[in-house]
Amino acid sequence: MAALTSNPFSIGEFLGRERQKDLLRFSTAGSVDDGKSTLIGRLLYDTQSVYEDQVRSIQGKGTTAPGQIDFALLTDGLRAEREQGITIDVAYRYFSTARRKFIIADTPGHEQYTRNMATGASTADAAVVLVDAGKGILIQSRRHAYIASLLGVRHLLVAVNKMDLVGYREEVFRAIESEFAPLLRRIAEDTGNPVEMAFIPVSALAGDNVARRSNAMPWYNGPALLEVLESLPASEDRHAAPFRFPVQRVVRPHRSFRGFAGQIASGTVAKGSQIVVLPSGKTAAVTRIVTWDGDLDHATAPLSVTLMLDRELDVSRGDLIAAVDAPPVAARRVQAALVWMDQRPLQRNRRYLVKHTSQTAPARVAALAYRTNVGTLEREVASTLELNEIGLVHLDLLRPMAVDRYADNRATGAFILIDPESNATVAAGMVTATSPLDAADLPAQADPWGRVTAAEREARWGHRGAVVELNGPAEAIDAVERSLFSIGAVPVRLEKDEEAFLLHPGLLPAVAAAHAQAGLLALVTASNEETRLQARAEGRGIATETAEPAHMVAAVHRLLYEAGILISAERAGL
Amino acid sequence: MAVSATVSKSALSLDGAPRRLTHLRLLEAESIHILREVAAEFERPVMLYSVGKDSSVMLRLAQKAFYPGPIPFPLLHVDTGFKFAEMLAFRDAMAREVGAQLLVWRNEAAIAAGANPIALDTRRCCGLLKTQALLDALRHYNFDAAFGGARRDEEKSRAKERIYSFRDSAGQWDPKNQRPELWNLYNARIHPGESIRVFPLSNWTEMDVWQYIHEENIPVVDLYFAKERPMYVRGDALIPTEQGFVALPGEQPENVKCRLRSLGCSPCTGAIRSDAATLPEIIAELIAFRSSERANRIIDHDREGSMEIKKREGYF
Structure with missing residues (x-):
């Protein structure tokens, strides 16, 4: 308060300036060795964003020279992190400038x-990629640049740190710049997302070119890191992109009010705007843009508002309201880049849940086109994606979804995959291409009087119809039938040695085929006295010992799953 | 609408606004999106209402999120028995005014047994009166999602907290096994018995909260504003006289012009000397401040990582 009375500081002016401030989000990556924590500590410290008690609480601790503050301790918040001296998780920091x-x-x-x-x-709108001037471009810097570009971060600011340790020499900085720039262009080509880059020589420890320009490098005439961060456009694309509004909730407090609450994902909407609701394709005009602070004439992303339409449409959570002249695609199959985030690797044909804008729907990864080696930027053949691996997949959506390419729209091109069994978030996805909804792709929806299709049967039973041959002891066959029944499958037993089948050799295949066509599992069985069970389905076969029934049953289920008959691994108990 | 009758139109201009939105508008839009997602995806959400400034902001955001409908979930206040009388009166008035259902939960057994931070220690006292009470209340009502007003800038372990913070069936937080949280796509899937703590103010700073309160004319408890109040003075610490038992033999309260920077239980919330009697003065004081708001809270300093430990045990 003393400062207040002695300064010509005016709170009114301060609040006026605060009202003009916008917001920029950026990410940083690197290890303690990179000086990343020192860099962040420097940004916070030089912008007066750290409290004295926070600095006091870490003084004299850590691994830096006596008298120096170990800024890593300011940022590493978890006990395991402080104990191990590493950063494990994302931490969010806040600071502001004028x-x-x-x-x-x-x-x-x-x-x-x-x-x-x-x-x-x-x-993030921008990413600060750290390079240690003494070590040059390490795999870590490349990885960070790649991930940032893949996630659609347009501005990559390369901070060449520890310039003090290389005598502030220009040639060190230029060498790194001329090596990294072409690499960033290749990364942008690979991810398909444009990149704008800036190179800044800094010393986080000495404070050179971090918050303020430095005299130590007269050969560098560019701005300090903080100046660049201050001058970047904040979330520029969102306004320019066409209008997208995922419906979060239908607001119906009384009979005369029916509105659709959501956050504008991109673009602008105005009173009178013509919109289309997806996936239904119905059109309407916006009559009101409602907020607690009063109605608006127009509203821009990312405001949270409630829209009212000029006619009664069937709109619910998960629907997307979009500009009528530039709607997204309602897709059943998309091509997408995935970052795999779970210990359990990606399983093709397994049922996952896609969460996209405000909707959640089942999906299957139909194919894995390739895996990207982030270090070499090579595309490798792979059968799965393990934790932290990145690849391109074809994803089949069990319901059509209104999507954009991620490069065109970050909000409507992004999704996460959830494992329906563990509920874990297993992948981050970015749509790279969409195939429009065409008639051949459609499930047999619609025609209320038409023929029942295989897809509808599959949806009901949870498996395809198939003929499964089982030869082995009667108890083993019983156990398999029971296990299939208990997971909700519909097995039908057809004994080979039934009199009718023995008398009419063509009858059994015909009956089995009819059951399979009905979507059921026709078990064609022959019992014997052996200690092994043989199972065959669609050209695949296994033989398994019967001594351990649980093991035997699991082997049969795996066969059916691998043959694509049982659609989901978790329902097959695998 | 007695308390906020003065609020007609937000001071933040929305209409005809330039394309660039202010940081407060952006934070507000993000928080409203979170509130609506939770209301749509959970069966039984609840909002922890602690009566403090952050809760006041959260409550206003809830009004905005569901307008013109009512707030579609109840408010829950965990009352330790050591809350300031002014806080309780304010709490009841606010709940009435916004038309929300208010639930109050007290760990009556522990209160009756005389739990207090002197007899126990602050950690055990908090464990019984706050954490245990909270877990009991959540279980009693079977809430599957609970909003809290915690912010990431408050404390180091909170900087790593998710917006949707997964809690196991015992209400515990596992910082090493948090769900990745990308874009604004929150994973709301839980098994029976598990729950999610939701922090709509995650990205707000203390300064943002005060500025928003100022811009939006949001009512806050009078204890935040400087006034002559009787205090036990011990060195730099000012201890409210609200609970008589903290007094040392022969100790007499003095009248000190002071205010509370954060509201907790009266024995553990120190006041600060201050002349800031209005919102702009509080903001001005904040600029001059060089220590964090929880520095005056005794509970966070018991030992290194004490907030993380409390959170693991089920605290917010």
């Missing part, structure tokens, strides 16, 4: 934390 507020997503840079890097980059 011009704008900043949110830093501070992420660990090691390979095993790729998923945290992706998390931090997902909401």
